[in-house]
Amino acid sequence: MNEGQIELLRGTLDMLVLKIVALGPSHGYAIAQRLQQISKDFFQVHQGSLYPALHRLEDRGWLRAEWKESETGREAKFYSLTKKGRRQMEEEARNWDRLCDAVALVLSAQEMAS
Amino acid sequence: MRWLRRLFHKPWAERELDQELRFHLEQQILDNLAADMSPEDARRDALIKLGGIERVKEEVRGARWETQLENFVRDFRYALRNLRNDLRLALTAILTLALGIGSTTMIFSVIDCVLLHPFPYKSVDRLASISVLAGDQQRAWRFPVAAFVDFKEQNHTFDDMFGLVFGNVRYAGADGTDEFFGGWVTPDAFAFLGIKPLLGRGITEEDANPGSPPVFVMSYRLWTAQFHRDPKILGATVILNGTPMTLVGIMPPRFRFGEGLCEVWIPLRLARGTIPPGSGIEQNEVWTVGHLKPGVSPETAAADLAIIGKHLEKTYPLYFPPDFRLTVNGFNGDSVEYYFREILFVLIAAVALLLLIACSNVANLLLARATTREKEMVIRSALGATRSRLIRQLLVESFVLAAAGCALGYALARFGLKGVVAVIPERTVPSEAAISLNATALLFALIITGFTAVVCGLTPALYAVRRDLQSSLTASGKNATADFRHGRLRSGLVIAEVTFSIVLLIGSGLMMRTLLALKQVDVGFNPTNVLYARLSLPEGRYKNVEQKRVLTQNILAGIERIPGVLAAADASTSPPYTWGWTTVVVRGKPQPTNRNTAFVTCSEGYFQTLERHLLRGRLLSRSDVGDARRVAVVNQTFARDHFNNEDAIGQSIRFSDLETLSDWPRDPDFEIIGVIGDAQNSGLQEPPRPEVYLPYTLTADNQNSILVRTTVNPYSILPTMRREVAAVDPEIALADPGTIERDLEHSYYASPKFTFVTLCTFAAVALLLVAVGVFSVISYTVVQQTHEIGIRMALGAEQAEILRMVLKKGMGLIMTGVIIGLFASYFLTRFLASQIWGISPTDPSTFGAVAMLAILTGVIACLLPARRATRVDPLIALRYE
Numbered sequence: 001m002n003e004g005q006i007e008l009l010r011g012t013l014d015m016l017v018l019k020i021v022a023l024g025p026s027h028g029y030a031i032a033q034r035l036q037q038i039s040k041d042f043f044q045v046h047q048g049s050l051y052p053a054l055h056r057l058e059d060r061g062w063l064r065a066e067w068k069e070s071e072t073g074r075e076a077k078f079y080s081l082t083k084k085g086r087r088q089m090e091e092e093a094r095n096w097d098r099l100c101d102a103v104a105l106v107l108s109a110q111e112m113a114s
Numbered sequence: 115m116r117w118l119r120r121l122f123h124k125p126w127a128e129r130e131l132d133q134e135l136r137f138h139l140e141q142q143i144l145d146n147l148a149a150d151m152s153p154e155d156a157r158r159d160a161l162i163k164l165g166g167i168e169r170v171k172e173e174v175r176g177a178r179w180e181t182q183l184e185n186f187v188r189d190f191r192y193a194l195r196n197l198r199n200d201l202r203l204a205l206t207a208i209l210t211l212a213l214g215i216g217s218t219t220m221i222f223s224v225i226d227c228v229l230l231h232p233f234p235y236k237s238v239d240r241l242a243s244i245s246v247l248a249g250d251q252q253r254a255w256r257f258p259v260a261a262f263v264d265f266k267e268q269n270h271t272f273d274d275m276f277g278l279v280f281g282n283v284r285y286a287g288a289d290g291t292d293e294f295f296g297g298w299v300t301p302d303a304f305a306f307l308g309i310k311p312l313l314g315r316g317i318t319e320e321d322a323n324p325g326s327p328p329v330f331v332m333s334y335r336l337w338t339a340q341f342h343r344d345p346k347i348l349g350a351t352v353i354l355n356g357t358p359m360t361l362v363g364i365m366p367p368r369f370r371f372g373e374g375l376c377e378v379w380i381p382l383r384l385a386r387g388t389i390p391p392g393s394g395i396e397q398n399e400v401w402t403v404g405h406l407k408p409g410v411s412p413e414t415a416a417a418d419l420a421i422i423g424k425h426l427e428k429t430y431p432l433y434f435p436p437d438f439r440l441t442v443n444g445f446n447g448d449s450v451e452y453y454f455r456e457i458l459f460v461l462i463a464a465v466a467l468l469l470l471i472a473c474s475n476v477a478n479l480l481l482a483r484a485t486t487r488e489k490e491m492v493i494r495s496a497l498g499a500t501r502s503r504l505i506r507q508l509l510v511e512s513f514v515l516a517a518a519g520c521a522l523g524y525a526l527a528r529f530g531l532k533g534v535v536a537v538i539p540e541r542t543v544p545s546e547a548a549i550s551l552n553a554t555a556l557l558f559a560l561i562i563t564g565f566t567a568v569v570c571g572l573t574p575a576l577y578a579v580r581r582d583l584q585s586s587l588t589a590s591g592k593n594a595t596a597d598f599r600h601g602r603l604r605s606g607l608v609i610a611e612v613t614f615s616i617v618l619l620i621g622s623g624l625m626m627r628t629l630l631a632l633k634q635v636d637v638g639f640n641p642t643n644v645l646y647a648r649l650s651l652p653e654g655r656y657k658n659v660e661q662k663r664v665l666t667q668n669i670l671a672g673i674e675r676i677p678g679v680l681a682a683a684d685a686s687t688s689p690p691y692t693w694g695w696t697t698v699v700v701r702g703k704p705q706p707t708n709r710n711t712a713f714v715t716c717s718e719g720y721f722q723t724l725e726r727h728l729l730r731g732r733l734l735s736r737s738d739v740g741d742a743r744r745v746a747v748v749n750q751t752f753a754r755d756h757f758n759n760e761d762a763i764g765q766s767i768r769f770s771d772l773e774t775l776s777d778w779p780r781d782p783d784f785e786i787i788g789v790i791g792d793a794q795n796s797g798l799q800e801p802p803r804p805e806v807y808l809p810y811t812l813t814a815d816n817q818n819s820i821l822v823r824t825t826v827n828p829y830s831i832l833p834t835m836r837r838e839v840a841a842v843d844p845e846i847a848l849a850d851p852g853t854i855e856r857d858l859e860h861s862y863y864a865s866p867k868f869t870f871v872t873l874c875t876f877a878a879v880a881l882l883l884v885a886v887g888v889f890s891v892i893s894y895t896v897v898q899q900t901h902e903i904g905i906r907m908a909l910g911a912e913q914a915e916i917l918r919m920v921l922k923k924g925m926g927l928i929m930t931g932v933i934i935g936l937f938a939s940y941f942l943t944r945f946l947a948s949q950i951w952g953i954s955p956t957d958p959s960t961f962g963a964v965a966m967l968a969i970l971t972g973v974i975a976c977l978l979p980a981r982r983a984t985r986v987d988p989l990i991a992l993r994y995e
Contacts, residue, residue: 027134027137027138028134028135028137028138029137029138029141029142032138047138047142047163047164047165048164048165048166048169048170048173049165049173051134051135051170051173051174052170052173052174052176052177053177055174055177055178056177056178059177059178059179070137072141072144074137074140075133075137076134076137077130077133077134077137
């Protein structure tokens with residue numbers, strides 16, 4: 001593990017995946033690539049752990065999957081966001097913001113005290 | 115549907131997953147190749163980045179729901195296999211849960227059917243009746259027609275109102291006249307109640323129009339009793355109260371509109387000044403039922419009607435006294451006798467306790483089992499089972515047990531409910547109520563089952579997985595007896611069981627004492643084989659004393675001729691309750707202010723019919739009655755109250771408030787001719803009050819009730835009696851026959867008997883469960899301590915010593931439970947106080963007896979495993995290691 005990489009918080013992966021899929025339907029490999037690009041190699045995500053997450057999100061009805069031709073002409077499983085998934089993503093993003101604010105508040109309070 | 119397809123087409127799902135991952139790998143390899151890697155490196159790097167195809171596949175499978183389902187099915191099968199291996203435990207647990215779930219479901223369904231949904235009528239939650247209170251007393255629940263019309267026309271809170279006038283209906287049949295209760299209803303009532311008739315049609319608006327042919331509908335009960343369910347009588351014309359009427363409909367059994375009293379319903383339009391034809395009641399009183407507007411509370415409606423009531427105050431001061439309060443009583447909730455509602459609440463608490471006992475018993479059994487399965491759990495978790503997986507597996511086991519318990523319990527409830535219904539006292543629940551196990555009860559049973567499964571299963575499951583894996587693996591499973599927390603939990607459960615059972619036992623013990631106390635009350639007369647009935651006389655005839663005397667003498671003479679009749683009498687009232695009250699003035703003594711003296715007008719045969727005991731003087735003679743002499747027989751309490759130590763015989767008394775009775779003698783002095791022993795006259799629970807017995811020939815206003823003492827079953831002479839009465843006058847009906855014995859049973863014994871029988875059953879079951887619980891816990895302890903016992907015996911401990919050791923442990927638990935239970939009961943029996951009579955709710959002897967019973971049961975339950983402990987062979991016990 002490289003210095004500066006942190007393990008994803010539980011449940012954060014789901015939010016990120018939803019966010020990426022929201023940009024447009026994509027297959028697993030593309031999601032993995034984009035996850036790495038967007039997070040600028042900051043998060044360490046095993047590509048392997050992406051697939052259980054994708055299947056779980058599909059089970060919950062947040063993602064819809066269909067087989068389509070990929071850019072290379074091969075059949076690939078494309079995931080896209082459902083309405084329910086979009087609501088969930090917004091909800092999680094809001095929670096995330098709230099968490100960040102709270103953490104920031106705690107940290108700044110400590111500074112003032114010291 | 116993709117997810118459904120996945121479940122049934124596993125290979126398809128696998129293939130799809132395989133393709134998806136393969137695509138991923140190929141893309142990565144392509145990208146790697148593009149980044150100038152060698153083909154081998156590209157492939158290796160792609161595989162490393164993905165983390166191994168098989169591992170990813172396994173993780174994906176774990177994330178999918180159908181795998182969860184599979185796990186569940188596997189857990190279920192595993193649970194079944196496990197329980198089959200330990201059949202004795204499984205059966206004990208199932209039976210225990212069945213008793214708990216069954217009794218709870220049973221009492222719940224009584225409450226549901228009786229308190230929550232007793233009426234079959236349409237939108238019954240908005241039906242309400244009106245009554246008026248003055249002070250604490252109910253003043254009126256029926257109102258003059260004018261008040262009804264005012265209520266109906268001027269209210270703002272009811273959709274509509276309909277009314278019912280109660281009255282006697284005399285029916286002229288082929289063999290004499292019969293009488294029953296009927297209701298004259300406003301014609302919209304049937305549409306409101308929305309009940310489809312069993313046969314024919316209900317009453318419609320047109321039926322009440324002037325000039326339409328007179329019609330009526332009949333109750334299922336009357337149809338059965340009088341017409342043997344003959345469908346051909348529909349459309350027949352019969353004479354009711356002298357008017358020919360056509361029977362147009364027969365109502366279903368649960369239609370008992372009109373407080374369950376009416377057997378026929380006759381249409382009647384109520385407008386100002388209407389008088390129901392021949393209803394036989396002077397005051398035209400209407401039982402007023404309204405249909406509340408949506409969202410209107412009874413309180414709001416009561417306030418609304420109270421304004422109308424204020425205007426009626428002047429016209430009807432009898433119904434609306436100055437301090438009147440008007441109440442609107444919803445049909446649901448207010449229709450069950452208050453005391454019975456209390457009993458039901460006590461019972462639901464009792465079965466809840468029983469359920470808790472059952473749960474803790476099963477929890478204990480499972481805990482004991484969890485301990486012996488420690489190694490299994492440890493191995494399973496070492497092999498990679500997660501904690502939640504283990505807990506789930508154990509919970510599935512308890513769900514399987516609870517589900518089996520639920521099925522058996524539901525069957526028990528079905529069976530037990532028949533018994534409960536059979537002992538419910540009459541007239542305490544609305545006649546419309548039909549008590550049965552319905553869908554609500556089933557739902558309730560299922561919820562209870564879920565609850566028990568979690569309660570029974572969770573503690574052992576949590577316990578099983580919380581243990582430190584390492585220490586369990588290294589220690590010998592059976593030897594790890596030192597887990598304090600665990601032992602304490604099981605002991606605590608046993609103590610709780612004993613406590614609950616003590617509470618239940620004391621409750622039923624107190625009810626038994628109440629019942630015995632009531633049965634031991636000396637009623638002062640012989641209540642067996644006494645039949646009573648009221649003579650319902652045709653209107654217009656038998657108006658004066660002389661006509662009535664001749665009639666009564668003829669009828670009594672006819673009845674006395676019937677074989678099996680010992681004596682017969684005319685009496686205004688039948689014990690143990692006297693309905694007439696008066697004020698007695700003794701010459702030369704201060705005038706009392708309250709009507710505290712019961713008075714009975716009777717014929718000379720009264721004392722012999724009831725087998726009353728003469729103490730001094732003489733009884734009423736034939737000529738006393740025939741000549742209407744002003745003489746009185748008094749009871750002992752009367753003689754003591756008014757004449758203390760003097761002799762009452764020959765004293766002269768007056769009644770200050772009887773002059774309003776028709777034909778009452780102008781000269782008011784009565785001579786006391788005899789004193790008889792007391793008999794109950796205010797019910798069984800109150801001491802007898804002063805009472806006087808006068809000749810019935812003094813007034814034409816008497817009630818004309820007949821009392822008959824028989825040597826045979828009193829009801830068997832009823833047909834002959836009807837014939838004798840019809841022989842005197844075919845238009846006289848013998849109404850409301852009954853026996854004093856049945857009255858005593860229904861009014862006084864039935865309700866404590868109900869409480870006793872139900873509580874006692876639950877207490878007995880509780881005691882049985884406690885015995886099972888103590889037995890299983892002590893057995894388990896003995897098994898766990900086999901090693902220790904073996905060492906002790908090898909070191910020379912006597913058998914008696916071992917016995918003492920085991921008994922001490924068991925009895926410690928039981929005694930603790932008994933003491934807590936006694937304390938709890940001391941505070942809890944007050945909820946039963948209104949049912950208890952004749953003893954204190956904290957009666958020491960009941961408490962003592964119950965404690966003894968519980969201790970005895972505990973000793974027996976401990977003794978069996980203790981004896982087994984003494985037979986431990988030290989050699990085998992030590993080799994066990």
